Amino acid sequence: MxxxxxxxxxxxxxxxxxxxxxxxxxxxxxxxxxxxxxxxxxxxxxxxxxxxxxxxxxxxxxxxxxxxxxxxxxxxxxxxxxxxxxxxxxxxxxxxxxxxxxxxxxxxxxxxxxxxxxxxxxxxxxxxxxxxxxxxxxxxxxxxxxxxxxxxxxxxxxxxxxxxxxxxxxxxxxxxxxxxxxxxxxxxxxLLVKETIKSEQLMILKVKKPDYLGESKWEFRYDGRSIDVKITDSEWLKKFKQREVIIAPGDAVKAKVEIVVKYDFKGESISTQHTIQKVIEVIPMPPDNQLSLFKDKKLGS
Known part of the structure; x- marks a missing residue:
């Protein structure tokens, strides 16, 4: 009506x-x-x-x-x-x-x-x-x-x-x-934020999309969802750009991560920001997974 x-x-x-x-x-x-x-x-x-x-x-x-x-x-x-x-x-x-x-x-x-x-x-x-x-x-x-x-x-x-x-x-x-x-x-x-809480956490994040240009955030997988993460570890980034560190989608990084959560006036979280402060280790994708990915691509071609 x-x-x-x-x-x-x-x-x-x-x-x-x-x-x-x-x-x-x-x-x-x-x-x-x-x-x-x-x-x-x-x-x-x-x-x-x-x-x-x-x-x-x-x-x-x-x-x-x-x-x-x-x-x-x-x-x-x-x-x-x-x-x-x-x-x-x-x-x-x-x-x-x-x-x-x-x-x-x-x-x-x-x-x-x-x-x-x-x-x-x-x-x-x-x-x-x-x-x-x-x-x-x-x-x-x-x-x-x-x-x-x-x-x-x-x-x-x-x-x-x-x-x-x-x-x-x-x-x-x-x-x-x-x-x-x-x-x-x-x-x-x-204007929507009443309180901001910062914390540090040791996390393992699976690489979904690296930032090869160094101008934006990396995309990782964590807990079944995608998250955008900024990396401020300048020493590690320098090695990555100079190809001293090789990393690709499917690999993971163990890192010290700063998490900033903003809460509104009702106590509900309205945004969460992740920043890698220190990369501790790169964890390559297991060879079996790499082979599986290769076979899937070959079958689909």
């Missing part, structure tokens, strides 16, 4: 500078803004704990300064849309995006996790106004989802030139966008 709004719910307007290069920038920006909306709307709907999927329909494109108007369409496998106030739901999605953009307008970057909590606190009462949850309990989008939405928005905005202007349009407002806002991927990821 699919139900759509009768008229446009919101839109974006770009006042572009005429007679400038890279005209495609305007359309890349609109594409990025629609991507921002789709990612954000799905995150906002999840916070309501209802079994529907939001979508967007193109309602109109206005000339002059280009304006794109969009309207919502809601899908439900269980055909339970008739029990929902879709007008309130549409208003929730429109006002929540407005809240995110106003948050961006007040700063040029995000410096602390407390700012993300501030945004979550502002989104919570907007969810309450939908009256969808009979218990009145709503969980705002999590840190990761909010930062992903903000990143999508800044990427779309960055497609435009400095002299271009961007606006978020609703039926009752025309909200200018702060084009100076930016946050780097590293800063964004650090």
């Amino acid at each position: 699919v139900v759509s709004s009768g008229r446009a719910d919101f839109g974006f307007k770009i006042d572009f500078v005429r007679d400038t290069e890279d005209p495609a920038r305007v359309f890349r920006a609109f594409s990025g803004l629609i991507d921002f909306c789709q990612v954000t709307d799905k995150s906002l709907i999840r916070s309501l704990d209802i079994d529907i999927e939001p979508d967007l329909l193109l309602d109109n494109i206005e000339q002059g300064s280009i304006s794109v108007w969009l309207k919502f369409a809601f899908k439900s496998v269980n055909n339970n849309l008739s029990n929902l106030n879709l007008k309130l739901l549409s208003s929730y999605l429109v006002e929540s995006k407005s809240c995110i953009i106003k948050f961006i307008n007040k700063r040029d970057t995000i410096k602390s996790h407390s700012e993300v909590l501030e945004l979550q606190d502002k989104l919570r009462p907007l969810a309450n106004q939908t009256n969808i949850n009979t218990l009145g309990i709503y969980t705002p989008p999590n840190d990761k989802d909010l930062l992903l939405s903000i990143d999508k928005f800044q990427l779309a905005s960055s497609e435009l030139q400095a002299a271009d202007n961007l606006y978020y349009l609703t039926r009752s407002s025309n909200l200018p966008v702060n084009r100076n806002f930016s946050i780097s991927p590293e800063s964004r990821d650090n």
